[in-house]
Amino acid sequence: MNVVTKSKVAGLILAIPIIFFGLENSYSVYLFLIVMLSVGIPHGSVDHIIAFINPKARKFNNKFLFYLTYLSLITFNIILWIISPFIGLFVFLIISCYHFGETQVIGYNPTDNKLLNFVVGANILLSLFLNNIVELQEILYIIPEFSNFDLSSFDSVFFLLIAVAVLMLSILNFEIKRKVPLYAEITILYMVFFHTDLLTSFALYFGFCHSLPMLMLEFEEFKNDNFIKFYLKTLPFTILSIIFGFLIYQFNNDLLTSDNLILFVFIIISSLTLPHVFIMRDFVKDK
């Protein structure tokens, strides 16, 4: 069993008792925070090393140029969110679809089929949102474009059915080396999404199907025998990211001072994700 599969099995082992016993909504915030702080942010905190570790993937002449590009993308994203939360969310979703899909197909197909990566990621996010549509609407009420949707006449089964149907029909037309196992894994994800709230669903998916597998692949790439030593390397930028999030939270803006923690988290994640996606594109080329 490779590290990617091991990470996903660990997530499933955690998800099953959550589905059976139920997790109070108040605890899902803690689960989310634990996952984000332990693997979510750290998996992107070695981008500055990853970008230079593989000469074939190197795109930056020096570290200064790397940091300049990285920070510019983060700044650009924050400005985008402040100017138009709708466009900010749209860009985040497009980028995330590609990035999540790229990680998801590792082990099932080479990652060079960009359309497949995007479609797989789009399916996962679509299911995550459709299966928690009421919560999503409550979170996104602040964005005018979403505030007028009335989905109360549809029940949750309808959305699950739509998500599964879209998945079946969308992956049919792709040449995928291990199509059935990929489909089967996404089916498990859909079940988890259906039976857990939005934050728990996202924490389980993001933590164990995305961040932890990537963190383990990064550890392998470092060829470092000691995982603790490798993990310590992620800490400086993890701490910086937390400080960055805290500063953004303090920033006096109509959108950010609205007492909407999840939307705020969206902005932070999207800001950290944007530059990270470009680094990971090179990293997963041969995976």
Add this chain to the structure above:
Amino acid sequence: MLNFILAGTIEPGDFTGFTFFIGSVSMLAATVWFLMQHGQVDKKFKDSMLVAALITGIAAVHYFYMREQWVAGLGSPTELRYIDWILTVPLMVVEFALLTGVGMKKLFWLSVVMLVTGYFGESGVTGMLDAQTWGAVSGLAYFWMAYEVGCLSIFGGPSGAVGNALASGSGKIPEAGKMLQWFVLVGWAIYPVGYMAGTEGWYSFVAIDEGAMNIIYNVGDAINKIGFGMAVWHAARS
């Protein structure tokens, strides 16, 4: 959120509740069995065994929920059944493609039509057409699927590409294929019956008590899902 550990006790004489209990534990046991066999079978059948375990695993989760709902007196767990079917029916269809290497596209399309129109008819969510019309479309997709996997060939009738591939497969695949065809033809037929019992139409005479209906579904589900996996395991043993 339901909690199966705190679930109420099944009342004496509640046979429906008992079948929910049997359904949940038998699905769980089958999952463990298929996962154990996963390591024993030839490499080309490993995915099939994993999918078989996944089908019963997903069903076990939902049967625990359904049992809880039934025991709590919250009525027939129709919504949970649909969740289970939506997730597991495509996986059952996939078993044919795994055994034969053909027909996935067509079978996926047909199962989407069968599930979506069946749901539209039973829920009335679209506000268009009546349950019997949606049911007819859903039934048509089911019969087409039955033809495609070669159910009619049991009686010497024509067969689709998947059925032909099953018949010409190596080892015990033709034998397992026959079992799967019987499951689709007879086992899956309980679902249209359940649909007719739960909706209004020319078939209203089919209507039966919800307890009896759930017994039929529970027994049918257990036979179909575990049986599907056992048929695949039978082929894999060779």
